[in-house]
Amino acid sequence: MQKQARKARLFIDKNDEALRVRFFSFLDEFEKGRIPSLEELRLFFVENLGIKDARSCRTEIEFLEEQIVNHEGDVEPTASVLNGFVAITRYCRFLLFGFATDKVELQFESQKKPRKGLITREIADTFITIPKDFCCPISLDLMRDPVIISTGQTYDRSSISRWVEEGHCTCPKTGQMLTNSRLVPNRALRNLIVQWCTAHGMPYEPPENIDSSAEAFSAALPTKAALEANRATAALLIQQLADGSQVAKTIAAREIRLLAKTGKENRAFIAEAGAIPHLHKLLSSTNPIAQENSVTAMLNLSIYDKNKSRIMDEDGCLGSIVEVLRLGLTIEARENAAATLFSLSAVHDYKTRIADERGAVEALAGLLKVGTPRGKKDAVTALFNLSTHTENCARMIEAGAVTALVVALGNEVVAEEAAGALALIVRQPIGSEAVGKEEMAVAGLIGMMRCGTPRGKENAVAALLELCRSGGLAATERVLRAPALAGLLQTLLFTGTKRARRKAASLARVFRKCENYALHFGGLGAGYAFAGNSTTSRDSSFVGDVSVAMSISVPVL
Structure with a gap:
C-alpha cells in the first residue's frame, strides 16, 4: 500500500481547476471594483455549476457557510476567501434568479403555527451555540478582548479590569491571589472568536485600543471582494425596496436585515445607498413579516453611529418606529422597535426627541410591564437611557414609566x-x-x-x-x-x-x-x-x- 501510494499521482480534473481559477478571477474583479457581467456570471453558475434556481443557490450558500464553521486555520481556501464566495453567490442569487421565486418560502413562513418570530429564533440560536470557552466567566458574555491574568485564567478585559478596580485581589474563578496586575492579550482565543463570529454572522467589533491590523485577525476579516459583492447585492435589494412587488419588498427587507447584522462597512453602505427611506415606508406594512424585517433592519443599521442621524433626520421615521412599538403586528416587531429606540437614544440630543414623541414612553412602560423577558429588557434599557437626560423626568412620570420601573x-x-x-x-x-x-x-x-x-x-x-x-x-x-x-x-x-x-x-x-x-x-x-x-x-x-x-x-x- 505504501509503495502504491508513493507511485500514485494526485489527479486534478482540468475542468474543476478551470472553474476554480474562474471563481478566483471573479474575486479579483470585485476586489478591483469591477462587477462581472451578467452573461459571465450566468455562464459560470447556470451552465458550468448547474445552479439553475434560487433554491439551489441557497443550498450552495448554506454549504459554504458550513465550510466556514468547520474551517481550520491552515487549510486553503481561507475563511476570508470562503466569505468572498458566499458574498458573490448571494449576489448572483438575486441577479440571476430575481425575487419572485422566494414567494413560496415566505408563504410557508407566515403560515407556521405557532409561529416563532424571526428574531426569537435567531436570538435563541445565537445564545445556544456560543461556545462556553468564548464567554467571560464574570459577565458570561462573548469576550471581545480576552486577556490572561497571572493565574492563567482568561477574562474579557473590561470585566477583569472592573473587578480589580473594585479592590479585589483574587482570581474570580479560582480564588487564587493575583501575583501581579498584568493583562496579557489572548490572541489565539481572540482569533478563534473572530472566526466563529464570522461563520455565524455575528458582529465582532473589538474595542478601539485593539490593533485591528494584527495578523491574527486578518484571516477572518471580510475581504474587499466580499464587501464589494455585498455592496452590489445591497444595490439590488434597495432597488426592489423602491420598485418591487410587495413580495419582493419583503424579501429585500429580510436580506438587508441579514446584511446589516455584521460589520460597520455593510451598515454604512446600505444606508448610503438609500435604504432607510424605503424601510421607513415598509414599517407601516400590513404584512407582519415585512414589518418585522423592516424594523429589525432599521435596528441593525442604527448600530452604526452615522446611521442614527440618518434615521432621526428621515421625516416621520421616529414616529413610525414608535407606532410599531405601540401597535406592531408581532411581539418581535414591537420588541425590536424598543431596541431601536434604545440604540438611537445613545445620542444625548435624541433623548428628549424620543421622549417627546407621542406614545413612546407610554409604550416602553407598557412593554416593561407585560412584555416577554426579552421585550422587558429592551424596554428597560431604553427607559434607562431616556432617564439620563434631566429634561425627560417630568415626561417619564406623566407617562407612567416610574410605576413600571418600580414594578420591574x-x-x-x-x-x-x-x-x-x-x-x-x-x-x-x-x-x-x-x-x-x-x-x-x-x-x-x-x-x-x-x-x-x-x-x-x-x-x-x-x-x-x-x-x-x-x-x-x-x-x-x-x-x-x-x-x-x-x-x-x-x-x-x-x-x-x-x-x-x-x-x-x-x-x-x-x-x-x-x-x-x-x-x-x-x-x-x-x-x-x-x-x-x-x-x-x-x-x-x-x-x-x-x-x-x-x-x-x-x-x-
Whole structure:
C-alpha cells in the first residue's frame, strides 16, 4: 500500500481547476471594483455549476457557510476567501434568479403555527451555540478582548479590569491571589472568536485600543471582494425596496436585515445607498413579516453611529418606529422597535426627541410591564437611557414609566437597570416625589439590596440615597422605617463593590442627620455610627452616581 501510494499521482480534473481559477478571477474583479457581467456570471453558475434556481443557490450558500464553521486555520481556501464566495453567490442569487421565486418560502413562513418570530429564533440560536470557552466567566458574555491574568485564567478585559478596580485581589474563578496586575492579550482565543463570529454572522467589533491590523485577525476579516459583492447585492435589494412587488419588498427587507447584522462597512453602505427611506415606508406594512424585517433592519443599521442621524433626520421615521412599538403586528416587531429606540437614544440630543414623541414612553412602560423577558429588557434599557437626560423626568412620570420601573424591581431580568433608572429620576424633586408615592418603591429597592446582583445592589442603595437627599425629611423617615435596612447597609460596607460601599456610607450619614434617628433605631445606632465614621465614607462629596452595565450591546438580529 505504501509503495502504491508513493507511485500514485494526485489527479486534478482540468475542468474543476478551470472553474476554480474562474471563481478566483471573479474575486479579483470585485476586489478591483469591477462587477462581472451578467452573461459571465450566468455562464459560470447556470451552465458550468448547474445552479439553475434560487433554491439551489441557497443550498450552495448554506454549504459554504458550513465550510466556514468547520474551517481550520491552515487549510486553503481561507475563511476570508470562503466569505468572498458566499458574498458573490448571494449576489448572483438575486441577479440571476430575481425575487419572485422566494414567494413560496415566505408563504410557508407566515403560515407556521405557532409561529416563532424571526428574531426569537435567531436570538435563541445565537445564545445556544456560543461556545462556553468564548464567554467571560464574570459577565458570561462573548469576550471581545480576552486577556490572561497571572493565574492563567482568561477574562474579557473590561470585566477583569472592573473587578480589580473594585479592590479585589483574587482570581474570580479560582480564588487564587493575583501575583501581579498584568493583562496579557489572548490572541489565539481572540482569533478563534473572530472566526466563529464570522461563520455565524455575528458582529465582532473589538474595542478601539485593539490593533485591528494584527495578523491574527486578518484571516477572518471580510475581504474587499466580499464587501464589494455585498455592496452590489445591497444595490439590488434597495432597488426592489423602491420598485418591487410587495413580495419582493419583503424579501429585500429580510436580506438587508441579514446584511446589516455584521460589520460597520455593510451598515454604512446600505444606508448610503438609500435604504432607510424605503424601510421607513415598509414599517407601516400590513404584512407582519415585512414589518418585522423592516424594523429589525432599521435596528441593525442604527448600530452604526452615522446611521442614527440618518434615521432621526428621515421625516416621520421616529414616529413610525414608535407606532410599531405601540401597535406592531408581532411581539418581535414591537420588541425590536424598543431596541431601536434604545440604540438611537445613545445620542444625548435624541433623548428628549424620543421622549417627546407621542406614545413612546407610554409604550416602553407598557412593554416593561407585560412584555416577554426579552421585550422587558429592551424596554428597560431604553427607559434607562431616556432617564439620563434631566429634561425627560417630568415626561417619564406623566407617562407612567416610574410605576413600571418600580414594578420591574421585582423581576430579576430587569431589576438592575430599573434601579439604575430610578436612581437617576429621584435626583430631581419631582422624581423623588413620584417615586415616594409608589408604595412598593422602598421595599423593592431594599429587596434589591438583599438579593440583587453586585451592580444591582449598588444601584438600589444609590436610589435610596438620592431619594433621601431629594425627598427631604419625610422621605428619609420613610426609608428609615424599612426593616433590616441597618443590617443590609452593614453588609454592603463589608462585601459590596467600591461604589456600593461609598453609597452605603453616604446613606448612613444622611440617616445620622435625621432628627428622628434615635427614635427609630435606638440600639441599632451603633451600626450607622460605624458607617458614618468608616474609612469608606471619607469621600464626603460623593453624590451617589449610578452604575449600570452600559456595555449592554444592541442586539444585532
